[in-house]
Amino acid sequence: MKVVIVLLLSLLPVLVQATEVGERLAPWTLLDQYDQPYSLDTHTQILLVARTMDGAKLVKAALQDKPKGFLEVRHGVFVADIQRMPVLVSKLFAIPAMRDYNYRVLLDRDSRVVPRYPGAEEKVLWLQLDNGRLVAQREFASATDLRAALDKVAAP
Template identity: 70%
Template sequence: MKYAIALLFALLPVLAQALETGDKLAPWTLPDQHDQAYSLGPSTRILLVARDMDGAKLVKAALAEQPQGYLEARGAVFVADIQRMPAIISKLFAIPAMRDYSYRVLLDRDGQVASRYPGKEGQVLWLQLDNASLVAQQEYADANALKAALDQAKRP
């Protein structure tokens, strides 16, 4: 019985992550690599979430040749879950390197935002939003497919 209860509590976070079309996303605010705060709001149309470094590398590859403002022009934001990155590494190396990126990276240092959304490690979760409500979701494991989807996304 004790193991059944422990298993139930272990599965609760997984079960809580399920998102259904039409669900309203809870608001949140995260800093970017320049320590500028960004809040999820009605103007966000695409939320990209990377749970690990491999997912973040997919986004980096997809955006490699894109000009500054590319994501913003599509109403898109990118959340990187960096909770497993050692603080000394993020502070001294990773975040300073991110400051050279042509796109904004919202830094989820303690995993409180990324953990709200389903998604596999090594992939990028794409949440299509309308006024902070989920319209559709997709996962990408290939940078070229992610780039193609972003190229097709236009602000209304």
């Protein structure tokens, strides 16, 4: 019985943090691969979230051959949870490699932002925002499907 109670209590923070349609997302600030800060604000319309390297690879494949600024001009940002990546690997290899990407990667080094948005580990979560409020969410398991969805978003 005690185990069940402990388990339920450990799940409580996850359930409390779950974001519902219509809810305003809490602001946060993360550094990108160039150590430049980005703060979630009311101008962001698309928030892509990857929990694992597999999810990040989906985004990379979807944005391959897209021009620099493709995501930004659509008011989109990409957040990658890199907390599980060994620090030495991230500093010496992964983050320097990300500097060659044609898009910005917001790095959740301490896993403090990504857990706010529940979703499948191996998929990319797409949160559609309007003035800071969540209006829709979907998940992508295919780079082709993610690319097609991004292509449908008109650039202003």
